[in-house]
Amino acid sequence: MKRRNVLLGASAVLAAPAIIGGRANAQSASALGSTLTPFGADPKASASGLVPAYTGGITTPPSDWTMGTPPPHLFKGEAPIFTVTVENMSQYSDMLCDGQKLMLTRYGSDGFKLNVYPNKRNFAAPQYVYDNTVKNVTRAQPSSAGLLYGFTGAVGGVPFPIPSADPVQAAMQIMWNHGTRYQGQYQAFAAASQWVCSHGANVLALTEQLNICYPYYFEGVTPETYNNLYYHSYLTYVAPANQVGGKFNTQSSTDRTKVQNTAFEYLVGEGRIREAPSAEYDVPATQANDACNYDEIYVFSGSLDRYNWKLVGKKEMIVNYNTYDRYHAQPDSTTLMTNFVNPDLVRWEVHRCYVIEATLAPGKRHSMPHRRFYVDEDTWLAVMADGWDAQGNYWRLNFEVPQFNFAPEGPVPCYVGQEIYNFQTNQYIVLGNWYDAPPPEGGPGTLLTPLPASMFNPDSMADSGGL
Numbered sequence: 366m367k368r369r370n371v372l373l374g375a376s377a378v379l380a381a382p383a384i385i386g387g388r389a390n391a392q393s394a395s396a397l398g399s400t401l402t403p404f405g406a407d408p409k410a411s412a413s414g415l416v417p418a419y420t421g422g423i424t425t426p427p428s429d430w431t432m433g434t435p436p437p438h439l440f441k442g443e444a445p446i447f448t449v450t451v452e453n454m455s456q457y458s459d460m461l462c463d464g465q466k467l468m469l470t471r472y473g474s475d476g477f478k479l480n481v482y483p484n485k486r487n488f489a490a491p492q493y494v495y496d497n498t499v500k501n502v503t504r505a506q507p508s509s510a511g512l513l514y515g516f517t518g519a520v521g522g523v524p525f526p527i528p529s530a531d532p533v534q535a536a537m538q539i540m541w542n543h544g545t546r547y548q549g550q551y552q553a554f555a556a557a558s559q560w561v562c563s564h565g566a567n568v569l570a571l572t573e574q575l576n577i578c579y580p581y582y583f584e585g586v587t588p589e590t591y592n593n594l595y596y597h598s599y600l601t602y603v604a605p606a607n608q609v610g611g612k613f614n615t616q617s618s619t620d621r622t623k624v625q626n627t628a629f630e631y632l633v634g635e636g637r638i639r640e641a642p643s644a645e646y647d648v649p650a651t652q653a654n655d656a657c658n659y660d661e662i663y664v665f666s667g668s669l670d671r672y673n674w675k676l677v678g679k680k681e682m683i684v685n686y687n688t689y690d691r692y693h694a695q696p697d698s699t700t701l702m703t704n705f706v707n708p709d710l711v712r713w714e715v716h717r718c719y720v721i722e723a724t725l726a727p728g729k730r731h732s733m734p735h736r737r738f739y740v741d742e743d744t745w746l747a748v749m750a751d752g753w754d755a756q757g758n759y760w761r762l763n764f765e766v767p768q769f770n771f772a773p774e775g776p777v778p779c780y781v782g783q784e785i786y787n788f789q790t791n792q793y794i795v796l797g798n799w800y801d802a803p804p805p806e807g808g809p810g811t812l813l814t815p816l817p818a819s820m821f822n823p824d825s826m827a828d829s830g831g832l
């Protein structure tokens with residue numbers, strides 16, 4: 366699909382009902398929790414009724430669920446409200462991104478479909494996160510080099526819950542909201558796997574034990590005590606056999622003028638720790654057999670400086686949300702099918718999303734010079750993205766597979782699952798899935814006790830065994 370058609374689609378987005386720029390920016394911080402949700406979303410139901418009113422989300426776990434076991438299936442047995450197929454997709458065209466339309470056109474005869482379920486608007490966060498979000502309205506500022514390189518002043522909540530009236534500034538603010546989305550304070554995964562699926566052959570690229578801390582969301586942190594790190598992660602490779610013992614340590618900064626994004630790795634066979642030369646932008650991600658770029662992980666991650674950004678509107682979109690069935694399935698051919706994940710294991714919902722265009726900035730280079738992001742208003746998560754190559758041909762569909770877990774401090778959204786479809790190679794990759802881990806270790810958890818800070822020091826890789 367050429368970019369000429371894509372731009373026509375962008376014009377349609379501009380015509381859609383939206384809360385953007387000036388109207389949102391004119392409200393004060395007191396709007397949060399009243400005329401806006403505590404995170405800055407529109408609390409009202411949509412005119413279509415497909416997006417319900419926000420009533421506070423789900424704040425307590427099911428009574429039959431025990432902390433530390435795999436995430437509870439919150440909506441088991443629920444029936445779809447409608448299904449989008451290649452035959453009826455024209456009825457839902459305004460709620461589909463270009464990649465979804467191509468999936469239906471190319472694979473609809475093979476059974477690809479979108480089962481759409483009721484939107485629960487179940488996102489919630491602890492009160493301290495809401496409190497910090499209110500404070501961030503007046504204290505968040507661009508970094509000394511501008512928003513392309515980060516921000517300062519904000520901590521512990523959404524940095525920009527009421528975006529600017531300027532669509533360029535608003536787009537960057539929203540992408541930073543995504544880049545600092547709430548995911549708890551600590552997470553530990555016994556096994557998270559990446560699969561590359563090509564022409565019916567499913568190859569395990571990597572299984573890793575993963576530990577993450579989010580200093581940005583440590584309870585009690587202030588702008589004065591914050592260390593400018595959104596997250597710090599420590600990975601240990603446990604499969605396949607040729608990767609066992611490898612390790613990867615990363616950190617993500619909220620202000621590149623003060624702290625850089627870095628990555629250190631230990632590669633089996635080298636016997637030493639070294640700084641990864643580059644683990645961002647369009648550098649192929651080694652953890653995914655080079656089948657995607659580092660800045661495609663989490664739909665978008667890393668610095669904004671390769672692109673020009675613009676918020677073009679806000680509209681209802683069919684996005685992946687609350688998908689639990691997939692995490693209770695095994696990664697065999699009944700789950701990872703020839704050209705797509707089994708659609709009967711995938712839950713789609715209609716959510717209002719900010720629509721953001723990213724186009725290559727003058728003097729910069731990137732293998733994917735045009736991208737479009739869809740950011741969920743409730744969570745600020747970039748739930749989906751379209752991507753085009755330098756010739757304007759459609760290239761990749763990228764989306765998160767979010768679900769929600771519970772932790773001692775409250776509900777915790779978890780965004781580990783991800784799928785990227787490459788239309789030029791006819792392959793797809795499935796990132797960050799724990800469904801092949803043995804229970805009860807399978808599944809994420811926010812820990813009862815903090816992980817030690819020393820775990821995230823690159824030097825600790827030499828002291829953790831297996832080297």
